[in-house]
Amino acid sequence: MTFPHLTLTQDPHDRLGLLRTDEAWLAARWDDADARVLVISGTRVKPGAGGIEWVPTALAPDGVRVLLGERDGVTWWAVIASAELAKAEPEQWLPLRGLLPYLGGDAVRQAPLVFHALGLAEWHWAHTFCPRCGGRLAPRAAGHELVCESCGKPQFPRSDPAVIMVIAAGEPGSPEERCLLGRNKSWPEGRYSTLAGFCEPGESLEDAVRREVLEETGVVVGEVTYFGNQPWPLPSSLMLGFHGRATSEDIRLEDDDVEDAQWFTREDMRRRTADGSLVLPGGVSISRSLVEHWYGGALPGSW
Numbered sequence: 001m002t003f004p005h006l007t008l009t010q011d012p013h014d015r016l017g018l019l020r021t022d023e024a025w026l027a028a029r030w031d032d033a034d035a036r037v038l039v040i041s042g043t044r045v046k047p048g049a050g051g052i053e054w055v056p057t058a059l060a061p062d063g064v065r066v067l068l069g070e071r072d073g074v075t076w077w078a079v080i081a082s083a084e085l086a087k088a089e090p091e092q093w094l095p096l097r098g099l100l101p102y103l104g105g106d107a108v109r110q111a112p113l114v115f116h117a118l119g120l121a122e123w124h125w126a127h128t129f130c131p132r133c134g135g136r137l138a139p140r141a142a143g144h145e146l147v148c149e150s151c152g153k154p155q156f157p158r159s160d161p162a163v164i165m166v167i168a169a170g171e172p173g174s175p176e177e178r179c180l181l182g183r184n185k186s187w188p189e190g191r192y193s194t195l196a197g198f199c200e201p202g203e204s205l206e207d208a209v210r211r212e213v214l215e216e217t218g219v220v221v222g223e224v225t226y227f228g229n230q231p232w233p234l235p236s237s238l239m240l241g242f243h244g245r246a247t248s249e250d251i252r253l254e255d256d257d258v259e260d261a262q263w264f265t266r267e268d269m270r271r272r273t274a275d276g277s278l279v280l281p282g283g284v285s286i287s288r289s290l291v292e293h294w295y296g297g298a299l300p301g302s303w
Helices: 006-009 023-030 084-088 095-101 105-125 205-217 265-274 286-293
Strands: 038-042 064-071 074-081 135-140 145-148 161-168 178-184 195-198 222-232 238-245 258-265
Touching: 006 074, 006 178, 006 286, 023 074, 038 084, 038 105, 064 095, 064 105, 074 105, 084 135, 095 105, 095 222, 105 135, 161 205, 161 222, 161 286, 178 195, 195 205, 205 222, 205 258, 222 286, 238 286, 258 265, 265 286
Parallel strands: 038 074, 161 238
Antiparallel strands: 064 074, 135 145, 161 178, 161 195, 178 258, 222 238
């Protein structure tokens, strides 16, 4: 079975991490006529009629130059320019979530580069001052490090680990087996998804799964097994997927963010996705992959 979330990471670039401080090499690659740049205004990108546009370095505005890496013999960059560019045309400059529709079909090969670029842009946007002394942070290492101009303390990009899980109950593989899905109170009617939450300091991933499910639904989880992961820089998450087995099934909603949670058999899921009364996450998300892996095949509809 092919998992939908893997399409966004199936063609990674060579990030060339050991060359990020080689100024002569960086200058030569920047001057290469074949090099291409993604222009970012603050944390937003302006797609063109043909999709996400990469321009020659000669056409890039002033800003922080970020080396993304190399693929197909081309050096790929991003320039994090002033947020003022987007303010002049706010409806045309989109955040990463708004760019996802432009990463379908053949354009999906751009996804690892775009995720890399906008993940760093979000980090630069949120980290202007040193958390130790309050001094101004300056970029180095081709945009992958920030150093305090006052105390010299370096800062590095972070990814926040978040667990996302399908919880099942009943005899595995039987018609009575069911999985647990929930819905946020802000979602349209019929939209359900896997449960998810951030890992806390000093907590194992498996315990984070058990804690989040208990907090959100009151369901107790026993065995937890790893499924896979997906980078999700919205703005800085790494989604870690798991399967869990419930040891209780009574649902008790105490988390204000969870409006409803239900158990779904495979037949429930087949029937309700077909008639549109159950709408599952989009095909590029690891949530979709988790659900379809448990179900045993593809399902119709998505949001």
